[in-house]
Amino acid sequence: MIRVTDFAKDFTLNSQGGVVIPVIRDASFDVAPGECVALTGYSGAGKSTVMRILHGNYLALSGQVEINGLDITGATPREILMLQRESLGYVSQFLRVVPWVATLDVVAEPLLALGCDEATAHTRARDLLVRPRIPECLWSLSPTTFAGGEQQRVNIARGFAYAYPVLLLDEPTASLDATNRETVLSLIEEAKAGGAAVVGIFHDHAARDRVADREIDVSAFAPKVAA
Numbered sequence: 001m002i003r004v005t006d007f008a009k010d011f012t013l014n015s016q017g018g019v020v021i022p023v024i025r026d027a028s029f030d031v032a033p034g035e036c037v038a039l040t041g042y043s044g045a046g047k048s049t050v051m052r053i054l055h056g057n058y059l060a061l062s063g064q065v066e067i068n069g070l071d072i073t074g075a076t077p078r079e080i081l082m083l084q085r086e087s088l089g090y091v092s093q094f095l096r097v098v099p100w101v102a103t104l105d106v107v108a109e110p111l112l113a114l115g116c117d118e119a120t121a122h123t124r125a126r127d128l129l130v131r132p133r134i135p136e137c138l139w140s141l142s143p144t145t146f147a148g149g150e151q152q153r154v155n156i157a158r159g160f161a162y163a164y165p166v167l168l169l170d171e172p173t174a175s176l177d178a179t180n181r182e183t184v185l186s187l188i189e190e191a192k193a194g195g196a197a198v199v200g201i202f203h204d205h206a207a208r209d210r211v212a213d214r215e216i217d218v219s220a221f222a223p224k225v226a227a
Contacts, residue, residue: 001166001197002031002054007063007073009049022223023049027063029216033165036188036198038212041219047201050218051168054199055090056080068165085113089164089196093171095143095155103129103146103154104139110162121161128157131187132180149175160187167191169200173207185210 009024024046031037039047052058053065060073068087072080084090089110097106104125105112111121129139132153138146143154152175159167169188173181181204188211192198202208208215 001033001068002029002199003064003066004029004054005064005066007053007060007065009046009053009058010061024218024221025223027218027221031166031197031199033195033197034192035214036192036200036212038208038215039199039201040208040215040217045217045219045222047218048170050221051090051170051199051201055088055168056084085110087165089159089162089167091156091159091167091169091172093152093174095151095158097143099142099144101142102140103134103143106143106154107157107161110158114162124161125157128161129154132157132183149177149180152176153180156184156187160191163191163194163196165196167196167198169198169202171201171203173202173204181207 005028007024007027011021011023013019013021027050029037039050041047049058053060054067056072056075063073065072067083070079070083072083075083104122107125107128108118108121111124112118126139134150134153134157138150143151146154156172159169172184172188176184185207188198188200192211198211200208200212202212
């Protein structure tokens with residue numbers, strides 16, 4: 001479902017005279033359907049960079065990044081947008097939505113974008129808002145007015161609204177209490193059971209140990225420094 005072959009990434013600092021910072025070299029790994037792989041490594045190793053490359057937000061310098069049959073390193077913007085819509089779920093650490101859209105519609109949006117009828121999409125959204133305990137009195141309000149933990153729960157509900165073949169999870173249990181943490185871990189386990197290939201960053205070691213089948217140490221992809 002995910003196949004990464006010898007990809008590399010640099011960042012160019014245009015505000016610093018075009019200085020090039022090498023970040024990742026020779027990264028290769030696979031993720032199978034029904035498997036959860038945790039990205040590990042020291043702070044700054046490039047875990048979030050790998051996630052953004054997998055999602056198509058960053059362009060790899062070289063190599064191949066194949067997601068559900070599409071090599072996104074050579075794909076058009078239209079192809080990447082279609083992949084994100086149909087095959088690639090992403091739960092980031094921050095909820096980014098249009099400020100005036102109601103929470104119920106925010107969670108239903110991935111289904112509506114795929115042509116699901118409104119009644120079915122809203123039923124699924126309601127179910128997912130109930131599980132992380134978002135009070136029904138808030139569903140008609142924009143989640144931008146919520147506290148950080150509530151926003152994260154809305155973000156999670158939205159990320160699991162559709163049964164994506166690939167799920168990218170960046171700190172999905174951050175800012176959550178024990179009860180809602182359990183809900184999120186159950187959603188991940190259900191996605192795996194349904195055949196989703198999951199890649200996650202988990203600073204919560206207990207959560208990682210529970211849902212991850214194996215780990216990939218991103219530190220191993222750091223550029224070699226000449227002696």
